[in-house]
Structures are given as C-alpha cells and as structure tokens.
Amino acid sequence: MIMFNSAMDIFYILLFMIPCSMLRYYPFLDKLRIPLRNVVTIYGVFITLEAGVFAYIMNNGSINGIEIQIYRISWGIIFAVYSFIVIKEKFLKQFFFYLIVASYSSVIFGTANFLEAHIFEAFSEKHPYTITNAAAIIQIAFTFPIMFKLIIKRFKKFADSVETDIWKVIWLIPCMFYGMGFIFTVDLRTAESWKHIVTRYMLGTGSFTACYILLKTLKQLADNAALKERFRFIDQQLQMQVKQYRALTENIEQTRKARHDLRHHLLLVKRYLQENRKSELFEYLEEQRQTLPVNVEENVCENTAVNVLACYYIGLAKEKGINTDFKISISRDAGILDSDLSIIFGNCIENALEACERMKTGDRFIRVRAGMKMGELVIIVGNSFDGHAILNNGEYRSIKRNGDRGIGISSIQAVVKKYGGESNFEKSDGNLFKVSMVLKTKEEKIAL
Incomplete structure (x- = not known):
C-alpha cells in the first residue's frame, strides 16, 4: 500500500x-x-x-x-x-x-x-x-x-x-x-x-x-492598420503615375513643338555659318539649349510599381538636395505582389528621406540596392541620418510618433514575414542607417 x-x-x-x-x-x-x-x-x-x-x-x-x-x-x-x-x-x-x-x-x-x-x-x-x-x-x-x-x-x-x-x-x-x-x-x-x-x-x-x-x-x-497602410501606398502610387504621365505628356508635346521648329532653327544656323557670325551662333545655341524640356526621370527598373515609386522619390530627393544612388533589378513578374513591393520600397525610402531631411549638417544620401539572388529577393536601403534613433527592447521606434512603434516598420516586417523572409534594421557607429531584407518569391516558396 x-x-x-x-x-x-x-x-x-x-x-x-x-x-x-x-x-x-x-x-x-x-x-x-x-x-x-x-x-x-x-x-x-x-x-x-x-x-x-x-x-x-x-x-x-x-x-x-x-x-x-x-x-x-x-x-x-x-x-x-x-x-x-x-x-x-x-x-x-x-x-x-x-x-x-x-x-x-x-x-x-x-x-x-x-x-x-x-x-x-x-x-x-x-x-x-x-x-x-x-x-x-x-x-x-x-x-x-x-x-x-x-x-x-x-x-x-x-x-x-x-x-x-x-x-x-x-x-x-x-x-x-x-x-x-x-x-x-x-x-x-x-x-x-x-x-x-x-x-x-x-x-x-x-x-x-x-x-x-x-x-x-x-x-x-x-490587420486594419496594415490594410489602411496598403491602401495609402496604392493611392500614392496612382498619384505618382498620374504625375509621371503628365510630365511625359508635356515632354512629348514640347518635343513635337521643338521638332516643328527644328527646320527654322537649322536655316538660321546655316545663315550664321555662311556669314561667319560664330559668336552670335554660340549665343543662339545656348539660348535654345536652355529652352529644351527637362528629361523625364529614366527608368530605374523593369517593375512598374517599384519604378514609379523610385522615380518619384528620386525627384523629391533632388528637390531637397539629397544625393541618390539607386540600383534596382526587379522584373515585371518578380513573384511578389506589386502592392507588397510598394509597401516595402515606399516605407523604406520615405523613412530614409525623412531621416535625411532631419540632418542639419553632413552629406545627405540615400542608397538602394535590390535584386534576385539564388531565387530570393534581396533589398538593402541605406541612408544618412543625424545619429539620433530610438531603440526599445531591441526594436527601433518611430521618432515622429514619439517613440511608439512605427506603422511603416510594422508594415515592412509584416510583408517580409508573409513571404517567409527576414528583415534587419541597424545603424553604424557613424551616420548610416541600413534596412536589409530577404524575401522568398512565389517560385522559391513552391520549390521549398
């Protein structure tokens, strides 16, 4: 017993x-x-x-x-x-x-x-x-x-x-x-x-x-906050496309007008040369060069969604005197939804742009590298910043939200997790902040 x-x-x-x-x-x-x-x-x-x-x-x-x-x-x-x-x-x-x-x-x-x-x-x-x-x-x-x-x-x-x-x-x-x-x-x-x-x-x-x-x-x-963020970037992307198409239309119209006037310009140039009036010819050519339309931002990559976002932010950065260096190689069908790519690139570049704007001194720059590697999409966004960052329990927080968790960072992490990938946010000892992530494409996930 x-x-x-x-x-x-x-x-x-x-x-x-x-x-x-x-x-x-x-x-x-x-x-x-x-x-x-x-x-x-x-x-x-x-x-x-x-x-x-x-x-x-x-x-x-x-x-x-x-x-x-x-x-x-x-x-x-x-x-x-x-x-x-x-x-x-x-x-x-x-x-x-x-x-x-x-x-x-x-x-x-x-x-x-x-x-x-x-x-x-x-x-x-x-x-x-x-x-x-x-x-x-x-x-x-x-x-x-x-x-x-x-x-x-x-x-x-x-x-x-x-x-x-x-x-x-x-x-x-x-x-x-x-x-x-x-x-x-x-x-x-x-x-x-x-x-x-x-x-x-x-x-x-x-x-x-x-x-x-x-x-x-x-x-x-x-989920509602993430959906709202997704809609915000879709709406922003549509506005960017409208802006780019408007600029392209204006460029085409100006080019058509310039082509129409080209014959008259050539006749005038010929007369200046025949009469050996070189100084007046140089002045005339410089005057015409300044009236030429500004080139529309060249394509950054094949993917339309990413290209529109990149061109838009490159234009904003130039207006604010921020140097940009974008090298993106993403095809039209990258195996990742365009809306998800928009969330990643939109949030990353937008945050980088805001960080550069907060800088009072020093070189301001944004560098973006993205491309396929062994069936995975690798994205690295680096930017200069003023050295001030809020780190709470190993997680970077939003400065503009007074140290709360940023919706942008949460959205990026949610998309990366959706594709079975990993993301990393880090700052160097100097004034460099870098976001890196790896996402598995649809084809890669099927293979696994």
Whole structure:
C-alpha cells in the first residue's frame, strides 16, 4: 500500500506539471536561450526532486494541507522563474501565456480534487491522489488537444500580431481571473463544496473567453492598420503615375513643338555659318539649349510599381538636395505582389528621406540596392541620418510618433514575414542607417 500511495504521489506531480509545461514552452521553442535538450534535462532534475520529496513527506512525515500548499507553491515559483529565464521573450508576453496555462491547470485539478473530496472521500483517505489522478487523466485526454490548438493556432497567432506595448496591459485580464480563483479556492477544505468547482470553471472559462476576444480584436485592429497602410501606398502610387504621365505628356508635346521648329532653327544656323557670325551662333545655341524640356526621370527598373515609386522619390530627393544612388533589378513578374513591393520600397525610402531631411549638417544620401539572388529577393536601403534613433527592447521606434512603434516598420516586417523572409534594421557607429531584407518569391516558396 505504501509503494502504491508513493507511486500515486509521484504520478500526481508528473501529471500536474508535464502537460502544462508542454503548453508553457511549446509556443516559445524558437526563442530558448539554451538548447532544448539542456532545458529538458534541467527541468527533469527539478521535477524528479519535487516528486521524490513530495512522496517522502506524504508517506513518512506529518504534514497538513496548508503545508502541502506551501510546498507546492514554492516549487511552482521555482518552475516559473526557470521558464522565464530560459525563454527569450518579453516578460509580460510570457506572463500572459503562463497565466492562461495556470488557469487551465486550476480548472482540471480543481475538478479532480472536488471529485476526490466530495464523492470518493473514504477511498481517498486510504489512497490519496488516486482519484485525483484518474479524474485528471480523463479530463486531460479530452481537453489537452483543444487547449494545445487554442494556444498554438489562436493565442500565439494573435499575440504575434499585437504590438509590444499592449502587453503592459492585457496580462492583467488573465491575472485578475486567476487571482480571484486562487483566493476563493486556495483552501482545499472548500473542495467539498460545489461552489469550489463552479467557481473554478466560471473563472477559467471567463479568462479564456476574455483573452480570446481581446487578442482577436487587437489582431483585427492590426490587420486594419496594415490594410489602411496598403491602401495609402496604392493611392500614392496612382498619384505618382498620374504625375509621371503628365510630365511625359508635356515632354512629348514640347518635343513635337521643338521638332516643328527644328527646320527654322537649322536655316538660321546655316545663315550664321555662311556669314561667319560664330559668336552670335554660340549665343543662339545656348539660348535654345536652355529652352529644351527637362528629361523625364529614366527608368530605374523593369517593375512598374517599384519604378514609379523610385522615380518619384528620386525627384523629391533632388528637390531637397539629397544625393541618390539607386540600383534596382526587379522584373515585371518578380513573384511578389506589386502592392507588397510598394509597401516595402515606399516605407523604406520615405523613412530614409525623412531621416535625411532631419540632418542639419553632413552629406545627405540615400542608397538602394535590390535584386534576385539564388531565387530570393534581396533589398538593402541605406541612408544618412543625424545619429539620433530610438531603440526599445531591441526594436527601433518611430521618432515622429514619439517613440511608439512605427506603422511603416510594422508594415515592412509584416510583408517580409508573409513571404517567409527576414528583415534587419541597424545603424553604424557613424551616420548610416541600413534596412536589409530577404524575401522568398512565389517560385522559391513552391520549390521549398
């Protein structure tokens, strides 16, 4: 009997910790500070120690319910601190997921404890945690797949689209629900009451529902902001095309007029030469040269969307005395939507132009390099700036938005992520800021 009870004690700890730990760590497997094997090894040492000591004190010592709670809470704090240390992610974002998992655990084991204390009281006195383990296994078998899918495909998806600053607030929702559940049901003596299990279910369900609705709403707001940004660049692109076509039309009209007058000019030049009036001829030629129409900006690349944007910003830069050096090689069908290319190039060059405008001294320049390399689109935009940049938690923030997360940067990152690529924002020790990114084209993604 002692061996059986000890096995149940150990199994209770394993059952309580392992499923919830899987939910805790899985969303952040790509953000571990140390290799996964090392994380699991250290975790295994901790849980073996907790389960072994728990089984010993339950069968060989005199311990009451409050002391058991203190022991369990102490180990809970150890496991929590360990997870926050080994996962490299914003603390409050981690804390949000931690509280979601803790709420799930409280519902499962609250129900199990209720069944043991209320229905199988006589049996549980001889074999503690046996009924709890059985009830927990049945609940986990039915709910764990649903919870796993909810956290991975819903909460994580929504959370990855939410701005960093929001986590300063939304963690309070699961925290308040979990806190109320802990306060009202921490005393195991209340497990004999139906209020115990009803309270846990209501608070647990309320926590999941509130967090789901909130994250879904925030994701929708983020999607709306990205869509608004996309429409802004499409509208801007149309305006650029109208401006370029208008300039081209004026150029064609002026060229037609110049061609019509060319015969008269040639006759006059011939007369100046026949009469050996060279000085007057030079003056006349210079006068005519100054009346020639200004050339429309030459094509930068084959892709119409990128070409229109590049020509537009090159023109703006020249007006403001900013040097430009654009070398772009993107075909008409680059495997990336024109609207997405417009978002990337529009935001990058617009930000570069604004950075150059803020400079009071020094050479102002914008350099753009873009082209295909091994089936991937590589884009590098470099520009001079005044050396002032806002860096918060490893992420550059918008100066014109007073340090908030810039919509432009978020839009760039969203498009890059859409094509399975990577982006990097960095500044040098001098006055150079550089944005580099790699995007997989449609053809490359199919090949993968």
